[in-house]
Amino acid sequence: MEDKSRPQVITRSIPWIIWLIWKNRNSILYADTQVSKDKALSNMMQKVEQWFILNCPAVQNTGERINIEIWRPPEEGVIKCNVHANWRNAVLHSGVAWIARDESGNVSHHARDAIINTPNRLIAELQCVSWALNSLSDLGVTKVIITSDYKEVMEALKSPRQWPRYRDLIHQVLKLKDKFVMVAFETESVSANGIARDIARSVLRDGRFQSYLVLGGPSWLHDRLARERNGNSI
Incomplete structure (x- = not known):
């Protein structure tokens, strides 16, 4: 995770990959089900993205602002x-x-x-x-x-x-x-x-x-x- 030569999208996903393996193991052992690899990885990457959006500072060390899509309220009366x-x-x-x-x-x-x-x-x-x-x-x-x-x-x-x-x-x-x-x-x-x-x-x-x-x-x-x-x- 500290290897700066690897893309950030990979290094920051490692905890979720471990969690994904554990969840998949339990699904096989106790529920006799298994989500496809592609779907499981897609869902995992969405969770990673969401976690970092909600928990990371909006300003990086470079001073550039991260483009974050957040929930926007409707017009009045809607x-x-x-x-x-x-x-x-x-x-x-x-x-x-x-x-x-x-x-x-x-x-x-x-x-x-x-x-x-x-x-x-x-x-x-x-x-x-x-x-x-x-x-x-x-x-x-x-x-x-x-x-x-x-x-x-x-x-x-x-x-x-x-x-x-x-x-x-x-x-x-x-x-x-x-x-x-x-x-x-x-x-x-x-x-x-x-x-x-x-x-x-x-x-x-x-x-x-x-x-x-x-x-x-x-x-x-x-x-x-x-x-x-x-x-x-x-």
């Missing part, structure tokens, strides 16, 4: 809802979550659930968007921005004719727009969508399969929510 579906494969449950915040970064509600029968991540994400819109409509929200770091689902909702295989699901989501005064779909960076991602991951990680919807944000993410509310990702 609710911004980050969503994420933690899909692993077609057999296992998928953990889904959404978290809604106002223009001041205050959390109005958040929710999580476990869903089944999802052949791929796009379907899981579309179901998550549909669930979030239904919930927000029931809560009386009239103007909302739905954001996800999975750009394909945002592209499908903006250009449904280019995704004929998912026509029925996309139609269900778009029909829900009639319940609102305004609905927009936007792509978020992985780091800016980190809160929703972590809530969704907790469903499978901690065995939290019971659906719930509550006021405010999760207490275990309080510090990160405060940093994002204050516009500070450090």
Whole structure:
């Protein structure tokens, strides 16, 4: 890790690689499952990136500022809802979550659930968007921005004719727009969508399969929510 001749992206990933090997070993021994190497490494690199974004100084020794994509609040009167579906494969449950915040970064509600029968991540994400819109409509929200770091689902909702295989699901989501005064779909960076991602991951990680919807944000993410509310990702 102290070898400066190696790329930083490799040296700083070493602790996560060790952790990944340990998790994979436990999955094989106790759950008889194994995530593909490419998917496992991709997920690991996202965690590494997110950790360094949240915990490293914004200014390097050279004095240059790091370009960090952080969560941005919506316009006044609009609710911004980050969503994420933690899909692993077609057999296992998928953990889904959404978290809604106002223009001041205050959390109005958040929710999580476990869903089944999802052949791929796009379907899981579309179901998550549909669930979030239904919930927000029931809560009386009239103007909302739905954001996800999975750009394909945002592209499908903006250009449904280019995704004929998912026509029925996309139609269900778009029909829900009639319940609102305004609905927009936007792509978020992985780091800016980190809160929703972590809530969704907790469903499978901690065995939290019971659906719930509550006021405010999760207490275990309080510090990160405060940093994002204050516009500070450090």
